Amino acid sequence: MSATLPSRNPAWTDVRCFRCERDHDPSALQGVCVACGMPLRVDYDFASIRLRPGDLAGRESSLWRYREVLPLATGEVSLVEGWTPLIAAGDREFVKDESRNATGSFKARGMSVAVSVARLHGVRALSAPSAGNAAGALAAYGAAARLPVIVAMPRDTPRAFVEECRLYGAEVRLVDGTISDAGRWLREHGPKDAFDVSTLREPHRIEGKKTMAYELYEQLGGSLPDVIVYPTGGGTGLVGMWKAFDEMEKLGWIGSRRPRLVSVQAEGCAPVVKGFREGADVTAAWPDPSTRAYGLRVPAPLGGFLCLRALRATDGTAVSVSEAQIAEATRALGARTGIDVCPEGGAAWAGALELRRAGWIRPADVVVVFNTGTGLKYR
Numbered sequence: 001m002s003a004t005l006p007s008r009n010p011a012w013t014d015v016r017c018f019r020c021e022r023d024h025d026p027s028a029l030q031g032v033c034v035a036c037g038m039p040l041r042v043d044y045d046f047a048s049i050r051l052r053p054g055d056l057a058g059r060e061s062s063l064w065r066y067r068e069v070l071p072l073a074t075g076e077v078s079l080v081e082g083w084t085p086l087i088a089a090g091d092r093e094f095v096k097d098e099s100r101n102a103t104g105s106f107k108a109r110g111m112s113v114a115v116s117v118a119r120l121h122g123v124r125a126l127s128a129p130s131a132g133n134a135a136g137a138l139a140a141y142g143a144a145a146r147l148p149v150i151v152a153m154p155r156d157t158p159r160a161f162v163e164e165c166r167l168y169g170a171e172v173r174l175v176d177g178t179i180s181d182a183g184r185w186l187r188e189h190g191p192k193d194a195f196d197v198s199t200l201r202e203p204h205r206i207e208g209k210k211t212m213a214y215e216l217y218e219q220l221g222g223s224l225p226d227v228i229v230y231p232t233g234g235g236t237g238l239v240g241m242w243k244a245f246d247e248m249e250k251l252g253w254i255g256s257r258r259p260r261l262v263s264v265q266a267e268g269c270a271p272v273v274k275g276f277r278e279g280a281d282v283t284a285a286w287p288d289p290s291t292r293a294y295g296l297r298v299p300a301p302l303g304g305f306l307c308l309r310a311l312r313a314t315d316g317t318a319v320s321v322s323e324a325q326i327a328e329a330t331r332a333l334g335a336r337t338g339i340d341v342c343p344e345g346g347a348a349w350a351g352a353l354e355l356r357r358a359g360w361i362r363p364a365d366v367v368v369v370f371n372t373g374t375g376l377k378y379r
Helices: 062-070 107-118 134-144 160-168 179-189 205-209 211-220 237-253 271-277 304-313 323-337 344-359
Strands: 012-017 038-042 072-074 087-088 091-096 128-130 149-154 171-177 228-229 260-266 317-321 369-371
Touching: 038 205, 062 107, 062 211, 062 271, 072 107, 087 211, 087 317, 091 205, 091 344, 107 134, 107 205, 128 134, 128 179, 134 149, 134 160, 149 160, 149 179, 171 179, 205 211, 205 237, 211 237, 228 237, 228 344, 237 260, 237 304, 260 271, 260 304, 260 344, 271 304, 317 323, 317 344, 323 344, 344 369
Parallel strands: 091 369, 128 149, 149 171, 228 260, 228 369, 260 317
Antiparallel strands: 012 038, 087 091
């Protein structure tokens, strides 16, 4: 944790609802929209931000290199998250390896920013439901911030995730069912003084996740890929990168062209894929969700409607893959790259292979596939 006291970025001007555009006070701690209960969006005064790609040379190798477009100016809670490598997997195929983050997953990005802002507002405790990786990240960043943490996880979550949380001093509750049931348990039985940092139930985790797009721009030499293939559970990373593209255009880094976003889900839990194929504006809860890619077992994502918006706005698509495809692609990608691939990353690779076979991904396309965490915790 930084010894410097936290202070707000003066360019952070607004907090608005993604759905109804209701304005919220950015100087107060916010959860979801007070009017419609939907996720909130952090907005900045981009006219006041002078940030060019050349300004980033020599900065710290973490997501906080982009602090002009993050909520805090100083005092962040950091375990050196972000700036993960982009690994070649073919002539025009790359893997963004998020397993290199603190706590071994992309969840470190969102928790660093969310816990930092919570500390700014004087929060005394933190809570979240999780399929595994988010719980470990919250436990670690809570420990770094000297804040108590309680997490709830499905009872069948792999043991490594549970022990990781306990290592960092978090209280762990195991709940029958899915992450939705874990969230319900916390809302009904969790400590009332704990701030809920669930996916998209506060607006700052998305700010950490959006930095993945900024990194891609730098790592690809000042350009963005043609296609981004993303394994989608709650969808914060997908929506965060979509938000970042608009920010980059406002900064003058890019024009109106966007990478085509792809949401990959497991066949046993694919609410975004179903909503996309049916032309729906919102996702419907998936009955009896089942997959061993636990990060994809999110039957009712709060931000499902935002995932659908992001896919359609970028001329993207959504695809579901079987458990057999996930297992095979996880092994194949590991053998091809030397990356410690998690099942969610394997799902993304399987989705990319399927789309290439179908011709949706063209031979000339530059493609980035996300491996969202380490596979070690699943073994």
